[in-house]
Amino acid sequence: MHSHTFIRSPPLRSSILPLPLRRYITPKCTPTAFASSLSLPDSELSSRGFSINYSQTNLDPTALNDIFARVGFPRRDTARLSLALSHPSGSLVWLSRTKEPTKPVAFARATGDGVFNAVVWDVVVDPSYQGIGLGKAVMERVIAELREKGIMNIALYAEPRVISFYRPLGFIPDPDGIRGMVYSRKNLQKKKR
Numbered sequence: 001m002h003s004h005t006f007i008r009s010p011p012l013r014s015s016i017l018p019l020p021l022r023r024y025i026t027p028k029c030t031p032t033a034f035a036s037s038l039s040l041p042d043s044e045l046s047s048r049g050f051s052i053n054y055s056q057t058n059l060d061p062t063a064l065n066d067i068f069a070r071v072g073f074p075r076r077d078t079a080r081l082s083l084a085l086s087h088p089s090g091s092l093v094w095l096s097r098t099k100e101p102t103k104p105v106a107f108a109r110a111t112g113d114g115v116f117n118a119v120v121w122d123v124v125v126d127p128s129y130q131g132i133g134l135g136k137a138v139m140e141r142v143i144a145e146l147r148e149k150g151i152m153n154i155a156l157y158a159e160p161r162v163i164s165f166y167r168p169l170g171f172i173p174d175p176d177g178i179r180g181m182v183y184s185r186k187n188l189q190k191k192k193r
Contacts, residue, residue: 089114106134120156
């Protein structure tokens with residue numbers, strides 16, 4: 001079962017936020033205020049042959065589905081996946097090889113209300129690129145983008161085997177002891193029998 005993990009960060013002073021972000025006008029932005037704290041700066045990723053992307057534009061959903069399958073996530077209907085990726089109130093960051101700009105090698109996204117809360121989903125790294133910091137790179141950028149929008153309550157669901165990946169990024173099990181719950185039609189059907 002997944003455990004619920006979240007991050008609560010201190011509020012940002014609005015003076016460090018660019019004007020469009022303070023008004024929440026720009027749904028997609030690059031993380032600028034937190035750029036100095038990135039473990040792999042944009043220039044380092046670029047020198048290694050990776051491109052950083054902040055929207056679904058040019059993202060091949062079939063290639064993303066292939067990565068999902070390789071890491072043990074379920075495949076999704078491609079049309080519905082494309083629709084989910086176009087959700088405007090979140091953050092989406094993915095890395096591709098410069099020579100293959102539509103094929104992701106690392107991916108993370110968050111959805112939420114666009115003001116207070118967000119939930120991180122679908123953090124994946126192609127197995128042939130794992131262990132070189134790409135998962136951390138996309139997560140840092142998703143968190144930075146959300147924080148620049150003023151979103152301080154960031155949650156995610158993590159399997160026990162990957163909790164140690166999220167801890168250094170600031171995620172902890174809920175200190176209030178709240179356990180995550182998931183709606184399940186299967187459970188409702190069992191109760192009706």
